[in-house]
Amino acid sequence: MEMSFEEKLQELESIVEKLENGQLSLDESIDLFEKGIKLVRECDANLKNARMKVEKLIEENNELRSEPCELRDTG
Amino acid sequence: MFFEEKGIYTVHEFTQAIKAVLISGNFNDVWIRGEVSNFKNHSSGHRYFTLKDKSSSVQCVMFKWYGQNLRFELEHGMKVLILGDLDVYEQKGQYQLKVRMIRPDGIGELYKAYEQLKNRLEKEGLFSPLHKRPLPAFPEKIGVATSETGAVLHDILTVLNRRYPVSVLFVPTIVQGEYAAQSIVRSIELLNRTDADLMILGRGGGSIEDLWAFNEEIVAQAVYNSRIPVISAIGHETDYTIADFVADKRAPTPSAAAEIAVPEKNELLGRISMYSNRLIQHQRRYITDRTSYVRELKKRVDLHLFRERLVNYMQYLDEIVQRQTQGIQRMIEIKRAMFSAHAGKLDAVSPLATLSRGYSIALKLPGKTLVRSVNDVEKMDEVQIIVNDGKIRCDVKDKEACIWK
Numbered sequence: 512m513e514m515s516f517e518e519k520l521q522e523l524e525s526i527v528e529k530l531e532n533g534q535l536s537l538d539e540s541i542d543l544f545e546k547g548i549k550l551v552r553e554c555d556a557n558l559k560n561a562r563m564k565v566e567k568l569i570e571e572n573n574e575l576r577s578e579p580c581e582l583r584d585t586g
Numbered sequence: 587m588f589f590e591e592k593g594i595y596t597v598h599e600f601t602q603a604i605k606a607v608l609i610s611g612n613f614n615d616v617w618i619r620g621e622v623s624n625f626k627n628h629s630s631g632h633r634y635f636t637l638k639d640k641s642s643s644v645q646c647v648m649f650k651w652y653g654q655n656l657r658f659e660l661e662h663g664m665k666v667l668i669l670g671d672l673d674v675y676e677q678k679g680q681y682q683l684k685v686r687m688i689r690p691d692g693i694g695e696l697y698k699a700y701e702q703l704k705n706r707l708e709k710e711g712l713f714s715p716l717h718k719r720p721l722p723a724f725p726e727k728i729g730v731a732t733s734e735t736g737a738v739l740h741d742i743l744t745v746l747n748r749r750y751p752v753s754v755l756f757v758p759t760i761v762q763g764e765y766a767a768q769s770i771v772r773s774i775e776l777l778n779r780t781d782a783d784l785m786i787l788g789r790g791g792g793s794i795e796d797l798w799a800f801n802e803e804i805v806a807q808a809v810y811n812s813r814i815p816v817i818s819a820i821g822h823e824t825d826y827t828i829a830d831f832v833a834d835k836r837a838p839t840p841s842a843a844a845e846i847a848v849p850e851k852n853e854l855l856g857r858i859s860m861y862s863n864r865l866i867q868h869q870r871r872y873i874t875d876r877t878s879y880v881r882e883l884k885k886r887v888d889l890h891l892f893r894e895r896l897v898n899y900m901q902y903l904d905e906i907v908q909r910q911t912q913g914i915q916r917m918i919e920i921k922r923a924m925f926s927a928h929a930g931k932l933d934a935v936s937p938l939a940t941l942s943r944g945y946s947i948a949l950k951l952p953g954k955t956l957v958r959s960v961n962d963v964e965k966m967d968e969v970q971i972i973v974n975d976g977k978i979r980c981d982v983k984d985k986e987a988c989i990w991k
Contacts, residue, residue, distance in 0.1 A: 517724040520858070527861050530868050537876060544869045551862040558851050558858070563751035565743060567758065568729075570776055580756055 523550040605674040613672035648685035665691035719815040727753040729785035731773035734758040738788045745844035761789040766799030771808040788840040791822040800827035819843035941974040
């Protein structure tokens with residue numbers, strides 16, 4: 512399962528801290544660096560590609576479903 | 587008399603006349619809206635108070651036979667609707683209202699109910715900070731329960747879209763009027779059946795009557811029992827409904843609710859780019875450090891340096907060996923000197939010296955025990971005499987004790 516944005520951000524934070532604080536071997540450091548950069552790209556893409564989706568929740572016969580919400584432009 | 591022709595009233599007559607005029611007017615069975623002040627519940631059971639508004643006031647009395655059915659007690663500042671008849675209190679020449687019925691004015695009554703419910707729910711722990719659920723830092727789906735019409739939904743969506751676009755699950759909700767409370771409860775329950783991880787309960791500004799549904803106990807309970815954290819955004823900034831007290835977080839406006847609900851996208855992008863910079867900077871520095879370290883190591887294993895060091899060590903070794911040899915020789919000399927000294931001392935006390943001076947030593951055979959006294963030997967014992975240059979074997983012919991000193 513893909514990590515949530517929150518998990519990715521936390522992971523990224525901990526990688527940066529580990530790199531900056533830890534006495535790591537070259538291999539470990541390169542490994543973490545690659546992971547970190549990958550997370551940066553993913554988080555960045557997650558945010559930049561995020562589009563708001565609005566759905567209307569409807570209950571019918573005790574069943575829930577949702578349909579795209581037609582918004583009247585009030586602004 | 588002139589004055590008598592005109593007619594002169596007594597005070598009482600005048601008051602009576604005025605009363606007659608007033609009472610015959612259209613001031614019976616009137617409803618008046620106002621605020622209670624100077625309320626006095628007299629021991630007689632009659633209630634006296636002043637009914638006032640911003641610019642006027644009127645004295646009121648409610649006799650106890652009317653007051654018996656009053657369902658609440660008057661309070662200073664309470665807004666009420668009064669049914670009464672105009673009357674004149676003759677002793678003071680004051681007009682007053684004889685009150686037959688008092689109804690709390692809509693708002694006043696609502697405030698009373700609000701305060702009562704608020705106090706009770708507070709005691710029951712519905713507002714407890716311990717019960718408040720933390721809001722998710724990065725919600726992925728936000729439920730919004732509010733009216734389908736009106737600006738609230740639009741405001742919320744605008745802010746969400748600007749700050750942090752997420753999925754929004756909107757539940758059309760009646761937020762005013764007779765069915766509002768039930769509709770709000772239903773919306774909360776429906777959202778609790780979805781995967782929304784946060785909900786905003788919103789309504790635009792309005793009078794306390796307009797917002798009333800949010801002061802109903804069933805709504806308070808539904809908010810309290812919600813599995814999903816609830817942000818309330820009801821009315822204007824200054825309006826506090828009971829739902830606001832129960833909610834996990836209260837926002838002053840719907841837009842503010844959206845701001846509380848989600849982080850700021852640009853701030854996050856900034857944070858991510860900051861992390862990215864730190865990663866790259868660190869890695870660059872790390873690689874540089876490692877490279878120069880390796881260069882350093884290489885320098886240390888340089889052959890020339892190694893040979894130089896080896897020569898150093900060899901020289902050092904020679905030096906140590908030499909120092910050790912010198913040390914041992916010195917030790918031998920010291921020992922030798924000590925030996926000569928001891929030998930000299932030994933010589934001084936040696937019996938050989940005695941022999942060389944012409945003395946001899948007698949030993950009894952066969953045990954070679956030293957003969958020190960005439961008692962040490964018997965006649966016919968064999969004795970050996972040691973002199974400076976040899977030994978003489980003798981037999982004891984005779985012995986005699988003498989005193990030499």
